[in-house]
Amino acid sequence: MDEAGVCLSRRNVLIASAGTAAMAAVESADAAEPAMAALPPTMGRVTLTINGKAQTVDVDTRTTLLDLLRENLQLTGTKKGCDHGQCGACTVLLDGRRVNSCLMLAVMAHETQVTTIEGLGMPGRMHPLQAAFVAKDGYQCGYCTPGQICSAVGMLDELQRGMPSHATPDLAVKPLLSADELRERMSGNLCRCGAYSNIAEAITSVAGTSAGGAR
Incomplete structure (x- = not known):
């Protein structure tokens, strides 16, 4: 085989190898997608004192303090109005200071004291x-x-x-x-x-x- 033929063969081998590797990578990614979709959402453990009672709750890290109070702890006195921090219906006291609970993630209230209308x-x-x-x-x-x-x-x-x-x-x-x-x-x-x-x-x-x- 002459020099040109050797170079051509090597080029073909490299092209074929690259194509095989690319296909394998695509197949691997396709196979991984269902597994990733099946993963549970990120959870966080929140420990705080609410109306004088210590509480530890596992919640989705996207959960607001408002939804933690209403949905997880059934303290429904705190109301969801605009859910954008504009109306004040969700106001609670956090370490004695008033906050809009719809604008605060529950995980941000870790190790704090929260007072709701029920606690007053x-x-x-x-x-x-x-x-x-x-x-x-x-x-x-x-x-x-x-x-x-x-x-x-x-x-x-x-x-x-x-x-x-x-x-x-x-x-x-x-x-x-x-x-x-x-x-x-x-x-x-x-x-x-x-x-x-x-x-x-x-x-x-x-x-x-x-x-x-x-x-």
Whole structure:
């Protein structure tokens, strides 16, 4: 065989080998697809204290804190409204601070303390704000009420600690619950029924101040 024939043979062998390897790789990938599809979703173990009770739950890592509360733990007092962090119906207290539970992954709440509307009080032992909402008719349909109350609890604590808001005129002075402060601090909680005047009255009755005309 001449030199050209040798080169041609080697080239053919290399081409054939490459083609065989490529086909084997495709077949291997096709065979692996069903196995990958059958894998369970990624799970995470969350340990946290909810309303004073320690809980350990295995959840999909995509699960929100809201869905963990409602679907896994049946704490349905916390409501799902917009599911986009715009209405405030899902507000709970996380380590004492108010958060929109629909925007927070459950795994982010690992080793925290969560308080829901059920943890604030029940019919036989209501939180002062719960009692005030009843006394002042601070609701109509009641769907946003748990979030309104949890938010108000967090808001009054922020005020007590002297945390300013965008409406605070003097950052060097401890803010008071004026009409402007109340409107600004509760602006993340919407009421489709428009019960804002009664909500404001309920909150200010507990705070011991007057926010006349707050909306």
